[in-house]
Amino acid sequence: MHSKSTAGIPWFGYARLKWATYCNGMSDGVFDAEVASGCDRDVEYMYAPEVLRPTVDFLEACAAGYRALEFAVGTGRVARALSERGVNVVGIELSASTVDQLRAKPGADQVPVTVGDMTTTRVEGEFGLVYLVFNTIGNLLTQDQQVECFRNAAAHLAEGGLFVIELEVPQLRKLPVGERFVAFKVDGGYAGIDEYDVVYQQLTSHHYNVEADGSGRLFATPQRYVWPSELDLMARLAGMRLRERWADFQRNPFTAESTSHVSVWEKNESSAWATA
């Protein structure tokens, strides 16, 4: 894990601080075992039945009996639940430490995982569904990497197969003119602040936590924010077309007020504008 001086963070002046950057597509030297184990704890709410069940319902329907591939499978939150429904699912994950954690979990033997980068790593066979959830396309920090991710998804899909992405809508309307920071949550021992770079389309979410023992933990997740329309263009470049867009996995309508979207593109070779 990287270490960083805590000077200049008066808000946490009293606390013992740790600094980590994770879930950011960097090498395993950054996303080490300690950070990987923190991931599950920090995202417990994503395991709640009201979150996970509609996700798995949606993806099971998209798989329609065919094989599924999860990009950035993490510790298998979704893949293991999908596999319990009888879907044949495999994963690609960049962090070997995270894959070690997945392999220690119940049901992990049903979810083979390849350690690698979702922009370049190929696994054998054809799939009816490739999916990338929980805002993780944003972990690819350049437009080129995101385009490659779409191309890699298309390369794994059979004709007519589906690529599903779950992603936040950039909240630039909350950013006052001339400002870079937006506090998105301040609650007890937690403060979350988004930092925008509107020139390079970068978003860093800073998470400040006070632990039960009074120590402090600060981590930052750098992302490239991307608009739904830009994703549609990436899909076209990869030979896919938008089939559905919802606000969430419950299929609520996507509107101007939606803060997230679940988008489904269908592979259709004849729609490709360009090939690599």
Ligand SMILES: C[S@@+](CC[C@H](N)C(=O)[O-])C[C@H]1O[C@@H](n2cnc3c(N)ncnc32)[C@H](O)[C@@H]1O
């Ligand atoms: C927010 S977690 C999501 C994990 C899982 N998909 C879920 O929904 O619970 C993001 C994961 O993406 C992985 N990741 C980031 N960049 C990646 C890349 N380029 N290729 C493969 N995995 C990547 C991280 O290591 C991390 O496990």
